[in-house]
Amino acid sequence: TQLLEQSPQFLSIQEGENLTVYCNSSSVFSSLQWYRQEPGEGPVLLVTVVTGGEVKKLKRLTFQFGDARKDSSLHITAAQPGDTGLYLCAGENSSASKIIFGSGTRLSIRP
Amino acid sequence: DSGVTQTPKHLITATGQRVTLRCSPRSGDLSVYWYQQSLDQGLQFLIQYYNGEERAKGNILERFSAQQFPDLHSELNLSSLELGDSALYFCASSPHEEGGKAFFGQGTRLTVV
Secondary structure, eight states: OOOOEEEOSEEEEETTOOEEEEEEOSSOOSEEEEEEEOTTSOOEEEEEEOSTTOEEEETTEEEEEOTTSSEEEEEESSOOGGGOEEEEEEEEETTTTEEEEOOOEEEEEEO | OOSOEEEOSEEEEOTTOOEEEEEEOOTTOOEEEEEEEETTTEEEEEEEEETTEEEEEOSOOTTEEEEEOTTSOEEEEEOSOOGGGOEEEEEEEESSSSSSOOEEOOOEEEEEO
């Protein structure tokens, strides 16, 4: 069974601080996506990474896909209250036609 | 607004009943995904349809079924409902058969009493 473990589960930090969220698996994924979900809303796709070692930047957010395509990280620089939400990683294994979501990291940024 | 429309937004029903959740994908998107999100299980992929055909299956119970119609809207049918089926059910659409950018609807909150 493929599993995606996210850490930490909860994170509360002060505005302006940096943070990193991790998404780990023992399985290889053909692609991995990061989403942010706010209460009462559906997840919103932030980025898709496909190539091992790939790094993508989205303003203050930096996403990295591990060389072996088994893990990923999301780094936020100078966090702002608007970054608050549930961050989900999702791995796709195209050969097995499956999409698996991690359990999520609930991030809270204090003003 | 993602462009994906789900109805109804809220649904309360009794155990043993059957309900149908509806999803209208973004214009032009051929893929529709269904997900279940509960507090203890997180976001679980149920099933994907692409251009009317089932493409991928996840942790979908046999009591649940889905279909995608020629106009590309999709329905998720949940039958013999149990208390544990209470959850948020999301639909997402994408122009791609696999991978790429998927857009989520706002979800249907199902409460089984």
